[in-house]
Amino acid sequence: MTDADTPTHTAAEDRPRIEPSTRVLLHDLAVRRDGDEWIVGRMATRTFVALPAAGARAVELLGRGLSVAGTARMLRTETGEEFEIADFVGDLTALGFVARIGDHPVPDAAPPPPSLPWLRPRHVRFVLHPALPVLVGALLLAAVVVLIRRPDLLPGYRDLLWSPHGSLILLSGAAAGWALVLAHELAHLVVARAVGVPGRMRLGTRLQFLVMQTDISGIELAPRRHRLTAYLAGIALNLSVASSLVLALALTDTGTTAHRLLAAALLVALMPLPFQLMVFTRTDLYFVLQDVTGCRNLYGDGLAYARYAFRRVVRSRRPGGATGAGDPSTRLPPHERRAVRLYSVVLVVGTVACLTFVAAVTLPVDITLLVGAARGLGPGHGLAGTADSAAVLVTLGGVNLLWLLTRWRDRRSGGSAG
Template sequence: MTDTAAQGQPRIEVSTCVLLHDLGVRRDGDEWIVGRMATRTFVALPAAGARAVELLGEGLSVARTAEALRDETGEELDIADFVRDLAALGFVARIGDSAVPDAEAPRASLPWLRPHQVRYALHPALPVLVGALLLTAVAVLIRRPDLLPGYRDLLWSRHGSLVLLTGAAIGWALLFAHELAHLVTARAAGVPGRIRLGTRLQFLVMQTDISGIELAPRRHRLTAYLAGIALDLSVASVLMLVLAATDTGTTAHRVLAAALLLALMPLPFQCMVFTRTDLYFVLQDLTGCRNLYGDGLAHARYAFRRALRGKAYATDPSTRLPPHERRAVRAYSVVLVVGTVACLAFLAAVTLPADITLLARAARGLGPGHGLAGNADAAAVLVTLGGINVLWLVTWWRNRRRA
């Protein structure tokens, strides 16, 4: 008896044995997370699926695996079809005597960084140190409320070009440090990780893919998700302490105040969970949802189309989810719609008009009649502001094509 071979795969017979790649497994409630770290591919399987993976990994044939599962569960399972699914995920190295073509593994950022070199990032004492540093900074701020920075602190120089260039340099440095914190923490948990540019609605962001952290214990997962915010707070706390020791009115004091504000500015953005920020992944983990954003978006689309077409339209995709996920997804879909509409409205009403005005003024500020300083300021605005917008477009298009 044989099973028809899938396209591009060796034929699977009842006597066929398979060789699996090195897979990680973690129990998660009633399901099991199974994945391959090398390719960053992970799936949630029921207990029978995880058991089938275990039996196949022990060298049992398709028939013997099906027989063992029938004895344990009382159900007839199509193990040949299951093997094809595993092969499509890249989990199977060989089917019988035939090798299964393997996809190229994604590149990791800073591959020379080894888990044992950054193991301290997962030490339980580290959050305590971050908390102590933050409390010290808050205590200083309570005693010196005048140190709390405002938007005017960003305008620390009368030269707009200098403000833009230093702001961009400090902002991107802090952003890279934020993502590096994610990478280091994930690497400590044995996850490769990769830093790259991305877009979140109208925002150009730097993001770290830490796929594989799903296999780590919850404390390690939450530490990896919150590492960037912890670093931002730590940097802001240190800047507050240094600012308190610096004479008011000096250039150093003004620059430190600007840097402090730049370190604090990303924190409100993290609350925008509808753009899949760090706190989104914390929320997804704590609610036990597999794909909070994707399921929330699907439910929002269903609700919108149902409102347009009436009650007879399709079936709510959230009904297939377990009750606890269904409640979280439906609540998140409201946040997703309201937040997205608010962000796009702000883009249309404020951000785009401001950017166009600044770019137009900069373009008019170029020319022989504006002097060296005027031309330098105009060029800095065009390069900095225009460059960010062009980079957003390029990143959005590249990621769209990749998706």
């Protein structure tokens, strides 16, 4: 924000002029071929872009020290086409890929700090070993066999009510749930760090959900097996914890406090898994789906197509209504176009269903509980009643307040909260 009488200038105006003889120094960039395109990115800033083969070749030539004119001349010889390399260098500079233009250093923004910076790839390289998924699968299979032989171990909602004190159930459930959420995200971070991706954990929102999320931008440059391992690491951890709890349940006597606590913990470990199916909120399975379909931005392109389809329906109902902007999915390759259009249906239906549930169930329940808890405070309600009310206000009210603050932070910073 500047005063009205203060002259302003853009970063582009501060850059030195790019002449045909100009040479640039690029930052350390990583490159991976992906079908007909190349993924080029800078791991330090977690900025990545998909380029055609000619663009990746231009990056290579500029990185080798060729001038703007020399790069254009080499590309013309190799492809028979003319390329505006000066404009291309400007685009690379805007992405933060250029360290120096000629003799002029390019200002560089400080990269976002990674979570657990002391954790080095060599510390966690073992998570990429092919034997680890086999061990997880064996543990899951053992738990399934136990449940088939002893179906009485299958937990139900009553197992969460392991204590007559509601406040104790609420507080312990919240503590266990958030501990598991942290472990889930840590699994993503550990696999990404093993690949060499910094990774950063933070709170975020997905529609009405308060979530912990891990930014592992840069994993796009890893081999597909490593990418899928990073995406599925959290789910694998939940399943491993749940499988271990099933085996522990089989070794404890039914009706004991230990058995009730294990059953409650098992439910806590399993409850986040159905949420992963909600791919319209960009869950772990969403990134698997995006990778498998070969889409660059399944959510963004799906949202753009849904908005286009909505505007088209609205305008078609108006007399003489114009069709407006064209179908944004037509610029995509055929395989991406089909995936994006199908995903847009899931995106719209899922989002409407979630928001409807919030309005019809979640908000009325939360308001009822919070109002009842507020009325249960103060003298005349006894110590136990006051404690229960305080626990409800702290946990439920705290979660809702944290959601609001996180949503406000993401909107203010231009984040991509769901």
